[in-house]
Amino acid sequence: MIKTALALSTIILISGCSSESEPPASSASTSDTATEQSQPDYETTDQWVGRWTGVEGLFLKISKDEPADPGHYLLEMQYGLDAEQSGTFEGQATDEGISFSRDDGQQLLRAGDGEATGMKWLAEKEDCLVVATGEGYCRD
Template identity: 40%
Template sequence: MNSTHQILMTSAVLLLAAAGCSERAAQAPPPPSPATNPPITSAESATDRWVGKWSGPEGTFLQLAGGNGQYEVTIQNLDGPRTFKGTAAGDRLEFERDGVRESVRASNGAETGMKWLSEKSDCLTVKAGEGYCRD
């Protein structure tokens, strides 16, 4: 076998091997991106960790009951307690109050916009000026 024939045969084998590898790589699912968080199932919803009582200033509080994406939201303000049905929506909990769609999100005390809570670190905020924290 001469060297030209040997080079051609080696090249052909390498091309076939490379084509087979790239075909398999195209069929395999891509690995998960490290920047992409895996989807949260309702059984492990981030909002399930919020169940319980969260305190606000002057006797106000937010209390969450339930789980798996379905909640009872009780908000005590200066007018008394009111209860709403809430639903998990990703990293938020949504509910309707007085015809307005509200959402509860995790925050720190400074993000609540309330000076009484500014030093706290484990809080929930409905909107600026309406927040609740755990001690």
């Protein structure tokens, strides 16, 4: 009985020691993974550089913001039918797309298809960027 208790105590002590050494290693790799995952994919958003066409004369022209860090863009847009619904906005790559701010608030430009734009004139397109339902730009 004493031998069994001693053996169990030894096993518990050994397993307790090994448990203490494991979490730092796994938490280090977890933080490395989190750091890697938090880096936006500039290769994807860099492919969006160029001109995109909306409906009724609306357009989006994306260019790299060369003086800024990678993943920064200039978005020249005519996003509404009124003359004041246009401008050039600074954007930054995120995991979901390109985040930017304009007079109507914070926006997110993300990849989609014509169906995602919510506009029947673009419904058949496959290569599109969408700000919101009713606002999208496509390439032919």
